[in-house]
Amino acid sequence: MSASTSTPNLAVAITTTGPASRHVPQFKTERLLCRPLVEEDWPEYHKMLQEEQTMINAGVGPMLFPRAARAYFNDQRQDWASVGIFARKWDDDVAEGEFIGTGGVYWSKDRLPEVCYVLKQKFWGKGRATEFLNGFLEVWWNMPHITIDMCVETKFLDAEERGVVPERLTAPIKVDRDDSQNVVKKAGFSDRGEVTIYDEKYILFRLFSPK
Numbered sequence: 689m690s691a692s693t694s695t696p697n698l699a700v701a702i703t704t705t706g707p708a709s710r711h712v713p714q715f716k717t718e719r720l721l722c723r724p725l726v727e728e729d730w731p732e733y734h735k736m737l738q739e740e741q742t743m744i745n746a747g748v749g750p751m752l753f754p755r756a757a758r759a760y761f762n763d764q765r766q767d768w769a770s771v772g773i774f775a776r777k778w779d780d781d782v783a784e785g786e787f788i789g790t791g792g793v794y795w796s797k798d799r800l801p802e803v804c805y806v807l808k809q810k811f812w813g814k815g816r817a818t819e820f821l822n823g824f825l826e827v828w829w830n831m832p833h834i835t836i837d838m839c840v841e842t843k844f845l846d847a848e849e850r851g852v853v854p855e856r857l858t859a860p861i862k863v864d865r866d867d868s869q870n871v872v873k874k875a876g877f878s879d880r881g882e883v884t885i886y887d888e889k890y891i892l893f894r895l896f897s898p899k
């Protein structure tokens with residue numbers, strides 16, 4: 689079934705479940721240490737925001753003005769359920785503790801939770817985004833969850849879905865971004881069809897809660 693719709697602004701009230709808090713606890717994977725971002729992470733985070741290709745791919749473009757970059761950092765820390773991704777140990781391309789990127793869930797009252805991950809360019813192509821996402825999902829589904837009411841655009845739901853709907857994570861990814869699509873596919877997300885967001889075409893991936 690296609691997720692596309694000609695009425696993109698139609699929103700409906702739904703009841704679902706979601707995490708009780710945006711605080712994602714620290715966790716480790718084989719190569720990564722993932723923990724909430726702190727003020728001291730700002731200089732390295734800022735360098736990532738200035739990487740042209742990284743931020744174009746992330747959908748926002750490089751942030752060359754410090755004030756805008758700083759606002760983005762503050763938003764991510766306050767409004768997202770996300771973590772910074774750091775090297776857990778020395779490797780051929782990284783020092784222990786080095787900042788690698790960020791990832792987590794963008795989550796506002798009127799939008800289904802969306803996973804997102806951004807790595808500094810020098811760390812691409814080594815399987816780290818997949819390693820992060822698999823570790824993150826394990827933590828995410830095990831966080832305390834509560835019932836939540838939201839208003840969601842119908843294009844993010846199945847045609848018949850109204851009222852109480854099962855919890856899920858979504859990932860709208862631009863149609864030409866095979867690298868990022870691969871990451872969610874490897875983590876078990878399924879392709880729900882094409883969806884248009886602000887006149888751009890995305891593939892909407894989703895993963896239902898295993899609980």
Ligand SMILES: CC(C)(COP(=O)(O)OP(=O)(O)OC[C@H]1O[C@@H](n2cnc3c(N)ncnc32)[C@H](O)[C@@H]1OP(=O)(O)O)[C@@H](O)C(=O)NCCC(=O)NCCS
Nearest residue numbers: 742745746804805806807812813814815816817818868870
């Ligand atoms: C998209 C992005 C997150 C991908 O990160 P990544 O770490 O390169 O992605 P993956 O985890 O899929 O790893 C890529 C490849 O590394 C290779 N690789 C090398 N060493 C590996 C290892 N030890 N283990 C696993 N894979 C390894 C694999 O070939 C893998 O691809 P495949 O499994 O599909 O064959 C990264 O390019 C990025 O941050 N881009 C900018 C921001 C962005 O686009 N974010 C997504 C939208 S919000």
